[in-house]
Structure formats: C-alpha cells, structure tokens
Amino acid sequence: MVTSSTETTAKRSSIDFKTIGPALALLILCIIGFLLNPSFVSEGNLTNLLTRSAFIGIIAVGATFVITAGGIDLSVGSMAAAISGVMIIIMNNAVDTMGTGVATVLLGCGCAVVLGIGAGWINGALTTKGKIEAFIVTLGTMGIYRSLVTYFADGGTLSLNFDIRGTYRPVYYDSFLGLPYPVWVFIGVAICGWLLLNRTAFGRYCTAIGSNEAVARYSAINVDRVKTLTYVIQGLCVSFATIIYVPRLGSASASTGVLWELEAIAAVIIGGTVLKGGYGRIGGTILGALILTTIGNILNFTDLISNYLNGTMQGLIIIVAVLLQRSDWKLGKSK
Amino acid sequence: MQMETTAQAAIIEAVNISKSFGPVPVLFSVSMDVRSGEVHALIGENGAGKSTLMKILSGFHDPTSGQIRLDGKKTDLPPNGAAESLGIVLIHQELNLAEQMTVEENVFLGREVKSKGLLDKAAMRAAVQGYLDEIGLDISPTDRISDLTIAQKQMVEIVKAVSRNARILIMDEPTAVLTEEETEVFFRQVTKLKESGVGIVFVSHKLNEVKAISDRITILRDGQWIDTRHAQDLTPDLMAQMMVGRELSDLYPPMQEADFDADLVLEVDNLVATGVNGVSFGLRKGEILGFSGLIGSGRTAVFEAICGLAPTDGGTVKLFGRDAGTMTVAGARDAGLAYLTKDRKEKGLLLDKKMQPNLTLFALPKFVKNFAIDRKREEAALERAIRRFDVRAKDNDITVGKLSGGNQQKLLLAKIMECDPKIVVIDEPTRGIDVGTKQQIYHFIAALAAEGVSVVVISSEMPEIIGICHRVVVMREGSITGVLTGDHINENEIMRYAAGLKREELH
Numbered sequence: 001m002v003t004s005s006t007e008t009t010a011k012r013s014s015i016d017f018k019t020i021g022p023a024l025a026l027l028i029l030c031i032i033g034f035l036l037n038p039s040f041v042s043e044g045n046l047t048n049l050l051t052r053s054a055f056i057g058i059i060a061v062g063a064t065f066v067i068t069a070g071g072i073d074l075s076v077g078s079m080a081a082a083i084s085g086v087m088i089i090i091m092n093n094a095v096d097t098m099g100t101g102v103a104t105v106l107l108g109c110g111c112a113v114v115l116g117i118g119a120g121w122i123n124g125a126l127t128t129k130g131k132i133e134a135f136i137v138t139l140g141t142m143g144i145y146r147s148l149v150t151y152f153a154d155g156g157t158l159s160l161n162f163d164i165r166g167t168y169r170p171v172y173y174d175s176f177l178g179l180p181y182p183v184w185v186f187i188g189v190a191i192c193g194w195l196l197l198n199r200t201a202f203g204r205y206c207t208a209i210g211s212n213e214a215v216a217r218y219s220a221i222n223v224d225r226v227k228t229l230t231y232v233i234q235g236l237c238v239s240f241a242t243i244i245y246v247p248r249l250g251s252a253s254a255s256t257g258v259l260w261e262l263e264a265i266a267a268v269i270i271g272g273t274v275l276k277g278g279y280g281r282i283g284g285t286i287l288g289a290l291i292l293t294t295i296g297n298i299l300n301f302t303d304l305i306s307n308y309l310n311g312t313m314q315g316l317i318i319i320v321a322v323l324l325q326r327s328d329w330k331l332g333k334s335k
Numbered sequence: 336m337q338m339e340t341t342a343q344a345a346i347i348e349a350v351n352i353s354k355s356f357g358p359v360p361v362l363f364s365v366s367m368d369v370r371s372g373e374v375h376a377l378i379g380e381n382g383a384g385k386s387t388l389m390k391i392l393s394g395f396h397d398p399t400s401g402q403i404r405l406d407g408k409k410t411d412l413p414p415n416g417a418a419e420s421l422g423i424v425l426i427h428q429e430l431n432l433a434e435q436m437t438v439e440e441n442v443f444l445g446r447e448v449k450s451k452g453l454l455d456k457a458a459m460r461a462a463v464q465g466y467l468d469e470i471g472l473d474i475s476p477t478d479r480i481s482d483l484t485i486a487q488k489q490m491v492e493i494v495k496a497v498s499r500n501a502r503i504l505i506m507d508e509p510t511a512v513l514t515e516e517e518t519e520v521f522f523r524q525v526t527k528l529k530e531s532g533v534g535i536v537f538v539s540h541k542l543n544e545v546k547a548i549s550d551r552i553t554i555l556r557d558g559q560w561i562d563t564r565h566a567q568d569l570t571p572d573l574m575a576q577m578m579v580g581r582e583l584s585d586l587y588p589p590m591q592e593a594d595f596d597a598d599l600v601l602e603v604d605n606l607v608a609t610g611v612n613g614v615s616f617g618l619r620k621g622e623i624l625g626f627s628g629l630i631g632s633g634r635t636a637v638f639e640a641i642c643g644l645a646p647t648d649g650g651t652v653k654l655f656g657r658d659a660g661t662m663t664v665a666g667a668r669d670a671g672l673a674y675l676t677k678d679r680k681e682k683g684l685l686l687d688k689k690m691q692p693n694l695t696l697f698a699l700p701k702f703v704k705n706f707a708i709d710r711k712r713e714e715a716a717l718e719r720a721i722r723r724f725d726v727r728a729k730d731n732d733i734t735v736g737k738l739s740g741g742n743q744q745k746l747l748l749a750k751i752m753e754c755d756p757k758i759v760v761i762d763e764p765t766r767g768i769d770v771g772t773k774q775q776i777y778h779f780i781a782a783l784a785a786e787g788v789s790v791v792v793i794s795s796e797m798p799e800i801i802g803i804c805h806r807v808v809v810m811r812e813g814s815i816t817g818v819l820t821g822d823h824i825n826e827n828e829i830m831r832y833a834a835g836l837k838r839e840e841l842h
Contacts, residue, residue: 199707201699208696211685218644218674218682219696219750220664278687 022287037301054182055241057289060267061193062237065230068280070210071134077260078145083242084252085149088158100163112239120235124228150254157253165250172247182244194282210277270321352401365560369534376545379555393425394418422502432480439463439476466494486517505536540629542571542834579826587802588781606650608640612813625804626793633813634793638760642667642674673756677763683747686736698754720749741772760791
C-alpha cells in the first residue's frame with residue numbers, strides 16, 4: 001500500500017463534512033424551531049412532522065434512483081393523483097361485490113402498486129427504447145396523468161365510500177410502537193432504498209450510468225434495462241406514497257399531489273445527490289425531505305414569517321444547499 | 336532550404352517550425368511553403384505531426400519556435416480561425432457547418448450582408464448562386480445543409496472559404512469520407528480552385544490520390560520533416576517507404592513462437608455491420624493477432640460488432656467452435672470475450688469515481704454474494720490488481736481522472752482482465768502513454784498469450800503491431816485487404832495494404 005495515513009484522514013474528514021451537511025442543516029432548523037416555540041419538539045408535533053414527510057420522502061427515495069442514473073421524473077405528482085383517483089374508483093365499485101372490508105382495501109392497494117409499476121415502466125420505456133429525453137417524456141406523462149384524474153373526477157372530487165374510509169383510516173392515523181404507519185412505511189422504503197443503492201450491483205450500475213453512460217455500456221451493463229428499472233422503482237414508490245395518502249383525506253381531485261415532483265427533486269438535491277447523475281445518497285434524500293417539511297412546520301408555528309412564504313424559504317434552502325455543496329467540493333480539492 | 340528556387344513565390348511559408356505540447360515535442364524544425372496555384376500534399380503516419388502543422392499554418396496553434404512568413408513577411412497569425420481574414424482557411428475533417436441552416440446562411444454566417452439594418456437576402460443569395468455556378472455545384476442557396484451529401488457539404492465549406500477570398504485552403508483528409516465518384520467531383524473543383532490561383536494544402540492517407548492531385552508532396556515522420564518533392568518524382572510505394580522507415584527498438588518482449596495448429600477460439604465469417612463489409616478471419620488460442628489499417632478503416636467497428644456493442648447486419652461469429660449468435664456485451668463477457676476500448680476517458684473509465692468501483696464494474700456479477708456486493712472481495716481485487724498491473728496512485732481513494740494516462744490504461748486493462756477473459760481485444764493499447772508504460776503493456780500482452788489467452792491488438796502504431804503480433808490483418812474501408820505472417824510483417828507491406836496499393840485475394 002502506498003497510502004499515507006495523514007492524507008487519507010484529511011480526505012475522509014472533508015467527505016464526512018459533505019455527508020453530514022444536510023444533517024447539520026436539519027439540526028440547526030430544529031434548534032431554531034425549538035427557540036421560536038418550545039412546543040416544536042413536543043411528541044405530537046414531531047410525529048406529525050415525520051408523517052407529513054413520509055409522502056415526499058418515499059417519492060424522493062424513488063427519485064434518488066432516477067436522478068442518480070442520470071434521468072429525471074417530473075410526472076410523480078400527477079402519477080400520485082391519477083393512482084389515487086383510480087384506486088378510489090376501483091374500491092368504490094368493489095363495494096357491491098366485496099363489501100367494505102379489508103379485502104376491498106387490499107384490492108385497491110394492489111391496483112395502486114400495479115398502476116405505479118406500469119406508469120413507471122411507461123416513463124422508462126419511452127426514455128430508453130423511444131430514445132426521448134426523460135425531461136420531455138415525463139413532462140408529457142405529467143400532463144396526461146393530471147388530466148386523467150380531472151377527467152375521472154369530472155372536474156370535481158372523487159370521494160372514497162364512507163364505510164371503506166372507516167376500514168382504511170387506520171393506515172394513516174394509527175400507530176405502531178408510537179410511530180404512525182406512514183412513518184414505518186417511510187422507514188421501510190428508506191432502508192430498502194439504501195441497501196439497493198449502496199449494496200447491490202444494481203445500485204452500482206445506476207451510479208455508473210449516471211456518471212458516464214458510454215462507460216457503462218462498454219462495461220457490459222444493460223443500460224436500457226437499468227434505466228427503465230429506476231423509473232419502475234420510482235413508480236412503485238409513488239404507489240406506496242399514494243396508499244398511505246388516500247386514507248388521509250379519502251378523496252382525490254385535480255389538485256392532489258400538485259408540485260410533489262418539485263418537492264421530491266428538491267429533497268434529493270438538498271440531500272447531496274448530483275442532479276446530472278452519477279452520485280446518489282438515500283440518507284441525504286431522507287434528510288432533505290425532513291428539512292423541507294420542517295421549514296413548513298416551523299413557519300406554521302411562528303408569526304415571524306408569513307406561512308405564505310413557505311415556498312420562498314424552501315427555494316432559498318435549495319439554493320443555499322447546492323452552493324454549500326459546491327464550496328465543499330473546492331475545500332476538499334484544495335487539501 | 337530544401338526546395339530549388341522557382342519563379343512562383345510562396346504565399347505562406349513555415350520556417351523551422353517546432354512545437355511542443357507541455358513537455359512533449361511533436362514537431363522538430365519543420366519547414367514547408369505553399370505557392371499560389373499549387374496543390375501541396377502533406378503525408379505521414381498517424382501521429383507524424385500533420386494536424387499540428389496544419390493548425391500552426393492556420394493560426395490555431397502557436398509554434399514553440401520558428402516563424403510563419405506570409406508573402407515573405409514574418410507574421411504572427413491571429414488565433415482561433417481569425418487567420419481567415421488574411422485569406423488562410425482551414426477546413427476541419429469534422430465539417431463546421433450549421434446543419435439546420437441553409438447554404439446561403441452558412442456561407443455568410445457571421446458577416447451577413449445588411450441593408451438598412453435588415454438582412455439583404457437577395458444580395459446574399461445572388462452572391463452564393465454565383466459561387467455555386469462558378470464551381471459547378473448543382474445545389475440551391477436555399478437548400479438546408481442537413482439535406483446535402485457529405486461531398487456537397489464539403490463543397491459548401493469550400494464555397495465559404497472562396498467567398499472569404501481564401502488564398503490558402505488547408506484541408507484535413509477531405510476525401511476520407513467520400514466515395515470514389517464523389518472524390519472525382521471533388522478533385523475537379525480543387526483543380527478549378529487551383530487554376531484561380533488558390534494555394535491548397537491537402538492531407539490524405541490515400542497515396543494514389545495524393546499522386547494524382549498534388550503538385551508537390553511533403554512527407555513528415557515522427558514530427559520530422561523528411562522531404563518535399565515534386566509529385567512526378569514520387570510513386571505511392573516510395574511515399575509509403577518514406578512515411579515509415581524506422582527501426583524497431585528493444586521496447587518489445589521477445590516474440591514467442593505461435594502455435595499455428597492451436598484450436599481456433601474465434602471464427603468470424605463474412606461479418607457485415609456499419610463500416611464493416613464482409614470481414615472473415617480466425618483467431619487461435621494463445622495467438623496475438625494484430626489489426627492494422629488507417630483510422631476509420633473499420634477495425635474498431637469489427638470488434639464492436641462482435642462484442643455486442645454495435646448491431647450486426649450479417650455474418651456468423653463462432654466462439655470456441657460454437658455459433659455465438661448475436662451477443663450482448665454481458666453475453667460476450669460471460670463467454671470469455673472482452674473488448675478494451677481505445678477511448679479510455681469517454682468509454683473506458685468513470686473519471687469522477689475512485690479506482691475500486693472502476694476496477695470491478697465490468698466483472699461486477701462475480702462480486703455479488705446473496706444479492707449484495709462483497710466489499711471484502713472488491714478490496715482484495717483492487718490490491719491484487721495494483722500489484723499485478725503496477726498501477727501507481729499516491730492514494731487508493733484518488734479519483735481515476737487524476738491518475739496519469741499510463742496508470743489509467745493499466746487500470747482499464749486490470750478492469751477488463753478482472754473477468755478472466757479467454758479472448759481479449761485491446762484497441763490502441765498504448766495511446767497517449769509514456770514509453771515505460773508502453774513497454775510494461777507489451778510485456779503484459781506477451782505474458783497473456785504465453786498463458787494461452789488469445790489477444791487481438793488493434794493499433795495505428797505500426798511498430799507496435801510489428802513488435803508484438805504473430806499475425807497481422809490489414810483493413811481498408813471496412814474490408815480485410817491482407818493477412819501477413821512472419822517476415823512479411825513489415826511497415827512497407829502493411830502500408831501498401833492499408834493504403835490500397837495491394838490487395839490479397841482471400842480464401
């Protein structure tokens with residue numbers, strides 16, 4: 001080995017700083033929240049915060065794969081809306097034959113998963129086999145999915161049958177070991193995502209493709225299949241998010257999931273994943289999702305800044321996060 | 336001076352030009368002049384310094400020493416193509432036209448004729464039509480560039496140059512992409528230009544063409560000026576000899592006798608693909624087979640098609656006696672066939688990643704245990720590869736882009752060898768690396784062959800082909816023109832086949 005130990009530690013520490021950046025930001029946000037209003041750290045608020053983060057967080061885990069492999073998916077918000085709409089229609093129609101029990105809810109969830117995978121596969125196949133840029137493909141499907149839910153709802157709102165709502169309700173509102181179910185789903189998706197990206201050949205292939213697609217192709221990687229799979233994973237994540245979202249309101253409309261795609265992408269970027277691909281961090285993405293929700297939460301708690309400026313704060317955080325990441329790169333280099 | 340004095344004065348003259356890129360010298364005191372109304376061909380092997388000289392003549396590079404004289408006066412040419420204003424135009428091999436714009440728009444790009452602040456389209460169209468008529472080109476000024484053939488595009492470049500009152504036109508392999516008929520048309524235009532007094536510098540590997548079109552010929556070899564002669568004093572054979580003609584050093588490992596009765600591991604029959612017209616050859620166990628030919632002769636295309644990197648349009652490939660069908664890259668790898676690209680920065684290595692993920696990327700399935708990557712084995716593989724291939728990094732955590740070219744090449748070799756191929760195709764094994772590393776790589780290739788691995792070496796550097804290969808296949812324009820063995824493997828022979836002066840009837 002030719003490695004000199006001092007150099008290694010210097011490098012490690014700079015990389016570590018980059019890795020803990022988002023965690024540090026979240027910690028600072030939490031301290032600010034606490035200082036502004038001590039009830040920010042109450043158990044009720046923290047669980048609420050985690051539950052709210054779950055939707056964007058789960059979707060963002062999927063988006064981490066897509067972005068790491070050099071793609072982008074703008075259709076996730078519309079996809080969530082379309083899946084909730086179809087799910088509600090299916091469950092309402094199944095009431096006559098299957099009743100209002102768990103079976104109907106499971107049917108709805110099953111359909112959501114199938115739809116999510118299908119929608120993701122369409123995005124992936126159009127990008128890889130159709131050789132259309134991911135931005136264009138998902139811009140197109142974003143419009144399609146959004147208008148489908150408007151059409152299904154006839155311009156209004158699709159409401160879940162009241163009795164099924166009773167059966168399904170616990171999925172969002174009940175807890176296990178003190179944590180609401182959506183948080184458990186979030187944790188499960190995050191762990192699976194982390195393992196998949198960091199420990200498997202598939203994850204390595206995503207990174208390689210995002211870093212340089214030609215190198216990936218020359219390295220015997222089936223680029224089209226891996227890229228399509230990232231969109232399928234994204235679709236699957238959207239369907240999970242939808243499954244825990246539907247019981248919250250028990251309805252779907254044209255305004256369901258609006259701007260989720262941007263929040264998901266923002267969470268990914270804040271977390272340190274590189275937008276042009278080649279470097280992805282699931283842990284960072286989860287922190288990113290938490291940071292975004294925390295900002296909204298803090299603004300709700302205080303009169304200091306109008307709640308209407310939520311978007312402004314989120315925007316600022318995104319820009320600052322990316323700036324910090326860049327200066328950190330320089331720091332690492334100069335050492 | 337090398338030339339006898341003539342009545343015709345030179346328009347541009349390069350005097351004792353030397354050029355180094357960093358510490359690497361590429362031109363050594365080269366002199367050349369171009370006169371009004373002559374075609375002056377510049378020939379030499381790949382890497383002889385032709386491109387550099389052309390770029391210095393047109394102001395894209397500054398000479399390290401020596402001077403450029405324009406009409407007898409010492410001149411510092413302005414950079415980045417601004418020399419066009421002095422009447423010196425370089426036409427790049429990759430043409431420089433805006434594909435989506437019309438002929439007329441391209442010709443006047445950047446110096447549009449205006450009247451009262453608006454474009455004077457009528458005037459521009461008339462002017463372009465005039466040039467087209469003059470040169471005898473049958474296209475309309477309003478045709479879109481993307482609709483033209485390559486030959487026509489080339490002519491548009493020339494029209495563009497003429498419209499800028501070019502006195503010196505420097506063309507980098509203008510005929511490389513033209514068919515024979517197109518070349519004839521092209522030569523007629525060149526002759527017309529020449530008669531109108533333009534001096535033309537013409538680079539080509541097609542020696543017959545050079546002989547046919549040129550008035551004078553300058554030969555470069557390894558950055559040195561070899562000779563400038565009148566075309567009538569040279570034959571293509573003589574040119575080839577002057578272009579090569581150097582001795583082999585002891586850079587190469589001692590040649591092990593090849594066993595010409597060993598099993599055939601790869602049999603390719605009548606392979607057709609983009610840039611490949613019916614190629615057939617066989618490769619034996621433990622053999623080092625060279626693929627020589629000019630750049631663009633289809634050598635890389637053959638192996639990209641065989642290894643599943645490009646689609647095939649016909650022909651059969653047999654691996655170890657069995658029909659391989661159409662393989663994916665992964666399929667080829669699993670069958671024991673690996674291709675090492677010549678483009679290590681764009682296709683070979685992930686420059687922003689560390690050595691470890693790069694090393695194992697190609698053979699990654701081998702490192703998977705229980706669905707997860709076995710990191711311990713990866714680490715062990717890296718240490719082994721560093722030792723075996725002598726990869727020198729000051730730190731194993733360094734990103735690959737920061738390694739020297741030689742170490743990158745060794746890492747790339749290690750990456751490909753990680754899957755233990757039985758047949759390995761190495762495209763330009765020593766491109767852009769220092770002599771010491773070259774030697775290591777040659778010895779490594781020889782050792783592989785001695786172990787029974789079959790190696791294909793695609794190379795534009797003839798000495799290395801001659802130095803390490805048991806047998807040499809020469810390609811030209813997508814076909815095999817000759818297969819050389821034993822004493823027939825020499826630069827003159829290879830050059831004759833590569834330049835199309837000689838063709839062997841195969842089978």
